[in-house]
Amino acid sequence: MRLSELSERSGVSTATIKYYLRERLLPPGRRVTATQSEYDEDHLRRLRLVRAMIQVGGVPVATAREVLAHVDDESLGLTMRLGAATWALPQLPEAPVDDAAAADARQEVERLLEELGWDSAREIGDLSPVYRALVTWLATLSSLGYAVSAAELLPYARQMEQIARCDMDQLENYPAGAEQVEMAVAAQVLYDPLLLSLRRLALEAETARRYGIV
Missing domain, CATH: 1.10.1660.10 (Multidrug-efflux Transporter Regulator; Chain: A; Domain 2)
Structure with a gap:
């Protein structure tokens, strides 16, 4: 054309x-x-x-x-x-947090990924801007008095897992x-x-x- x-x-x-x-x-x-x-x-x-x-x-x-x-x-x-x-692509912003808050948030993220069995996400870790953003936003929520634990995030993550499967099913078309x-x-x-x-x-x-x- x-x-x-x-x-x-x-x-x-x-x-x-x-x-x-x-x-x-x-x-x-x-x-x-x-x-x-x-x-x-x-x-x-x-x-x-x-x-x-x-x-x-x-x-x-x-x-x-x-x-x-x-x-x-x-x-x-x-x-x-x-x-x-x-x-x-432009990613979620990474909120500024102190080292102690980030360390605690990282532990929650690691617990969450282990429970989900998302081993590849754990291996990639800080290389992923998505992983870093999750850590910093968990830390920010905690500093504001809205702490969220891995256990509380788990049902949300399970739903996201289903969405990811739908995404990949479409992709394979x-x-x-x-x-x-x-x-x-x-x-x-x-x-x-x-x-x-x-x-x-x-x-x-x-x-x-x-x-x-x-």
Whole structure:
């Protein structure tokens, strides 16, 4: 397809597509003349991902470029490729905490992961920005008087485990390699706000069920 068709099918203006090409967020098309190139379904899929990251997720261009570099890194196994790509996305902020509070929180996280049998998460540990964020936010909650134990987190984590299985089941509907990693990135950008909205809506419904609507 030519640039105009790529623009029409993706809903992205030709000027924006050219910008993404210049910024190396989109691979160049196949040159057919000195001034024209052809694009295919891979370009359309990648363009949708770029649009999701930048226009919907607010991901900076430089960060999006880093994410896509991991998406295309065939030297990594799928687990590390997925991890590197999603870790490169903007993460939950890590709250500043003192060393003692962080140490206590780390122990709770380790107890939780051991109970869940999430051995790989324990092995990766501080390499994961998600692990670090969980530690620092547990420490912050404790310092504010809202301490949460591993036992209290366990039922929530079990539900998250089910969601993760659903995510991976959907992911395996796509061809292995870059397309699966692209879908994992898109899911994190687009589904995290969706799941948060569902959680809050479920809480509203459960509150009304227990106490009625007054």
